[in-house]
Amino acid sequence: MKNLYKKSKMALLVMVMLGAFSCKEQQEVEQNYTLFHGGTILTVDEAFSEVEAMVIKDQKIVAVGSFENLNNEYGQSAKLIDLEGRTMLPGFIDAHSHAVSGALANNLMDYIGMSRFKTTEEVLEYLRQKVKETPEGDWITGRNWDPAVQDGPEELTTSILDSISTQHPIFILNASGHLAYANSRAFEASGIDSTVENPDGAEFVKDSQGNLNGVMKNMLSFIQVMTANPKMQTYDPVPALLELLDEWSAEGVTTSSEFALGAATNSPADLEIMLEAAKNEAFHVRLRAYPSYIINDQWNEIGLKNNTGNDLAKVVGFKLVADGSNQGFTGLQRETYCCSASHMTSFGNEYTSVDDLYSYAKERTEQGFQLAIHGNGDKAIDNILAVLQRLKDEGYEFEGLRPRIEHASILHDDQIRKMKELGVTPSFLIGHVYYWGTFMRDEVFGKEKVQLLDRCASVEKVNMPFSLHSDFMVTNTLPLEMIETAVTRRTWKEPDYQLAPQEAISVESAIKAVTAHAAWQLMSEDEIGSLEVGKYADMVILEEDPRKVEPTNISEIKVLETWFNGKKVYQLEEN
Structure with missing residues (x-):
């Protein structure tokens, strides 16, 4: 009987201890909640909802809604952060860069x-x-x-x-x-x-x-x-990459890209560099990579697979190139360049023939890679669309692969219709408008054709998602500047000149183009791009709401904080 009593006491003690440990553990987990409130929180979900509060735990978003409801549910076990009237957005995404x-x-x-x-x-x-x-x-x-x-x-x-x-x-x-x-x-x-x-x-x-x-x-x-x-x-690539990503964090960027993987070392070693950097605790910007066709055989030799990597850094598509640069007079055109005497007989350059473009595209489509095809000139875009139409006629489906045209600088109405029909979307280097707009007008295309440059509003009218990008190093990674340019269509050399003002879009649409739509184009919309439950807690906190300042001042808004994977990785130093 005594033994039974002793055993009962022991069992009870163990249960109490386990219960206490369990409560302590639960309390510690609950203290991992962080509740943001007191400012403007733009979720950039499908409805572009604005909410009063958001709760994160560890790396993920666990709740969004009214402050009253979230405070009642999480307030006692959460760290509260008052935004003090500032604006929170999903972390910015550079949909085409060269990290x-x-x-x-x-x-x-x-x-x-x-x-x-x-x-x-x-x-x-x-x-x-x-x-x-x-x-x-x-x-x-x-x-x-x-x-x-x-x-x-x-x-x-x-x-x-x-x-x-x-x-x-x-x-x-x-x-x-x-x-x-x-x-x-x-x-x-x-x-x-x-x-x-x-x-x-x-x-x-x-x-x-x-x-x-x-x-x-x-x-x-x-x-x-x-x-x-x-x-x-002798170059050490990993520290250099981490240093660059830190610079981008200061601009509110939480995801970027590499659209010529293999170009840095002229080998698949680029992939190893990216994945090695992602192991470092200082890696604060997700990367989505597109191996380059220039080392196509080398990629085949190592048996490259799509989705190699993880949520921090991974391969999501394959990069092809149809032509060059319009401002460099190597973009492939339907008609000769208009204005510069030394180029008036030139149609530009076909970097990859239609037959070769088709061969690359077919090979990678069969392997399940998203196609991202560089096209600046209108003839190059004709070639890209012809290749994709041929693949579709042969029974290849693109719905899940979401082929993209990179830069898509000059688009005619017939090309926009064909893109819509094929399920192809554009990513615009909006810096073409800001930095080179007047040069395109005066030296490259003339006043009429330049109206076809970066047609954001036209593709939006047909419900075609699109993104804006820097193409770093072509332009610097400045998302707020990209938003401002898409909204105002102002140019660097002539600040009062609006290039193709009919292609201007709303601030909300421009924000989507560097968040939700960019995530979708990078095959990552289930992970990032909006502040919704289950997605990574990648956010940027701005001093002002881009919708409520003068459009010409959007680029001057200060990035106060950048959060990545639920942790603050950048904070503006106070003077």
Whole structure:
């Protein structure tokens, strides 16, 4: 009997202890709740709902609704954060960027673009100073030079760069990312001379005597020079990528992308770099990657699978390229370029033939990859649509694969109808309007055709989702600037000029284009893009509501905080 009593007491003690431990554990879990209130919370759900409060736990959103209801349910076990009248949105998403390759260029190349130097002569003077400071034989490299907006010569030829130095290899990347320039020493260091053969769809431009003139069109050509830089061998890519992503966090970005995976190292090592970076606690921006066709055979050799990776960083599609850059006169057009004497007989460049584009597209569609096909000129977009129509006629379905046209710069009404019919959506590089709008009007397309640039309102009218993107490094990753440009259609060189004002969209639509619709295009709408229950707690807190300021001031709104996976990863320092 005593033993039974002792056993009963022991059992009761164990139960009490377990109960106490369970209560303590439950209390600790409940304290992981965080309740945001006291400001404007825009969920960017289907109805663009505005709610009073939101609750997160660990990495996910667990509730949205009225402050009274959520406070009653979670208030006693939650940390309350008063937004103090500020505005919360889903974290911004850059639907087309170059994070891995951009980190390399950002780390190894000096920025010599429009926001630093207004003229090419200023750029050349800067390079002359670099020569004086750089040991003989070391490379001098620059990025984002742009003759479309930096007054001076149209090209940086070998003769111009040789006048800077013949003792230093010099390599300059055009802002478009589709052109590059080198001096004779850089070609020599790369083992390239006038006998070099042009890769398919690319060109080492030569003069009338057959000598290299320094201009290279398409990455397939200039990557051979860029990768000859010895710093490419000692470059540590993971810290550089993490540093770049931190810069984007300060702009409210919680998801970005890599649309030429393989271009940084000219190998599948880019995928390893991205996945390795994602293991680091300092990885605060999700990445969605699109392997590039330029190393298609290498991807096949490693047996690349779609969705390789995880919710932090993964492959979600495959990147193809139909043409080049309109402002670089390599975008493929239905008609010749209109205004610049040196280009009035040119239709641009077909980077990938229709037959090759079809072969790549068929192969990757059969493997379940989303297709993301670069097309700037209207003829290039014709080619893309012809390829997709052929695949559809052969029985391939796109509904679940959501093919995209990247940039989709010039769209005619018939192309918009065809896109709608095929289930194809555009992602617009809206910086084409802001930075190059007047150049497109005066030098590239003329006043009539330029009205077809970045037709946001027209595709919205047919209920076609679209996104806005930076195409970093073509433009910087500034989501609020992208929203402002889509709303105002103002241009950098002529601030009072509106390019195609009929294509302006509402602030709400522009916000969707850098949140919910961008997530959908990146095959990630179940995880991110809106503040809804079950999605990751990726948010940005702004000083003001973009809907309630003057449209021309949207880009000036301060990003106060950025939250990623339920943790604050950026806070604006107070002066």
